[in-house]
Amino acid sequence: MSRGDSASALGKVEGLGSAGHGGGHWLSERVTSAALLLLGAWLIASLFFLPSLDQRTLAEWLAAPSGAVPMALLVVTAFIHALDGMKVVVDDYVHDEGNRFALNTLLLFSAIGGAALALFAIGRIAFGGAA
Amino acid sequence: MATDPSTPRSRPLSPHLTIWRWGPHMLVSILHRMTGAALSTAGLALLVWWLMAIAGGANAYASFTRAATHPIGLIVLVGLTWAFFQHLLSGIRHLVMDSGAGFELQTNKRFAVLTLAGSLVLTLLIWVSALGVRP
Numbered sequence: 001m002s003r004g005d006s007a008s009a010l011g012k013v014e015g016l017g018s019a020g021h022g023g024g025h026w027l028s029e030r031v032t033s034a035a036l037l038l039l040g041a042w043l044i045a046s047l048f049f050l051p052s053l054d055q056r057t058l059a060e061w062l063a064a065p066s067g068a069v070p071m072a073l074l075v076v077t078a079f080i081h082a083l084d085g086m087k088v089v090v091d092d093y094v095h096d097e098g099n100r101f102a103l104n105t106l107l108l109f110s111a112i113g114g115a116a117l118a119l120f121a122i123g124r125i126a127f128g129g130a131a
Numbered sequence: 132m133a134t135d136p137s138t139p140r141s142r143p144l145s146p147h148l149t150i151w152r153w154g155p156h157m158l159v160s161i162l163h164r165m166t167g168a169a170l171s172t173a174g175l176a177l178l179v180w181w182l183m184a185i186a187g188g189a190n191a192y193a194s195f196t197r198a199a200t201h202p203i204g205l206i207v208l209v210g211l212t213w214a215f216f217q218h219l220l221s222g223i224r225h226l227v228m229d230s231g232a233g234f235e236l237q238t239n240k241r242f243a244v245l246t247l248a249g250s251l252v253l254t255l256l257i258w259v260s261a262l263g264v265r266p
Contacts, residue, residue, distance in 0.1 A: 030226065033226065034226070037223075040215070048260070054192075055185060055188065055191075055193075056189070058185045071182075078175060078178070079175065082167075082170070082175055083171075085167045085168075085171060089164060089168060114175055114179050117179050118178065118179045118182050120186075121182035121185065121186040122182060125182075125185060125186045128186070
């Protein structure tokens with residue numbers, strides 16, 4: 001993967017590290033973490049100020065755009081951040097290349113599946129009249 | 132890239148876990164990974180389950196509440212609350228350190244201890260308010 005004989009400075013470092021790439025992934029972890037700070041604060045504050053936590057109140061809260069949209073953003077951002085983080089753990093501790101590829105693929109499928117399930121639930125609450 | 136298992140490991144290894152003296156910064160660093168893994172798996176599974184239960188209607192939500200208020204469910208929820216705040220505060224510490232600040236030994240150590248204390252206090256506050264416990 002590493003192109004050590006390349007002439008440019010970038011070519012010398014590209015492809016190094018346990019993941020074979022790094023800068024974009026590193027930045028994605030940080031940017032999603034900053035977004036999750038805001039969305040996490042929104043979630044805690046929302047739950048705190050809701051009059052009750054029964055199903056009807058929660059469904060009404062998530063049916064409104066002010067609830068459904070931040071929750072959808074939270075779900076997508078949290079799954080991207082979780083995938084970024086778990087990939088680093090796998091890349092650090094799983095040394096066999098085949099196992100690492102298999103685990104990273106499993107992580108990717110789980111993250112996309114989980115996010116899809118959560119978005120479906122939000123959509124059902126917002127558009128399905130579940131409240 | 133990957134080490135070839137057929138070649139003997141003759142290269143020198145960097146000093147590893149066994150020779151380091153434990154300190155708050157080391158504990159916080161390891162906790163960041165552990166809490167992150169817990170939140171990525173159990174935490175997100177719970178979030179999806181909760182949203183599906185709300186979407187499923189009153190009966191579906193009642194079975195979620197039954198599981199969540201079971202003693203084991205409560206232990207998991209309190210544990211995940213702590214994991215959330217520990218990971219959040221430790222994450223803020225990492226963002227500060229990414230900017231190049233906070234590496235002086237005393238500052239670094241104090242910041243690490245603060246994340247440990249902060250996560251416990253915030254977890255306590257949330258659950259005292261959630262359970263309506265008057266201290």
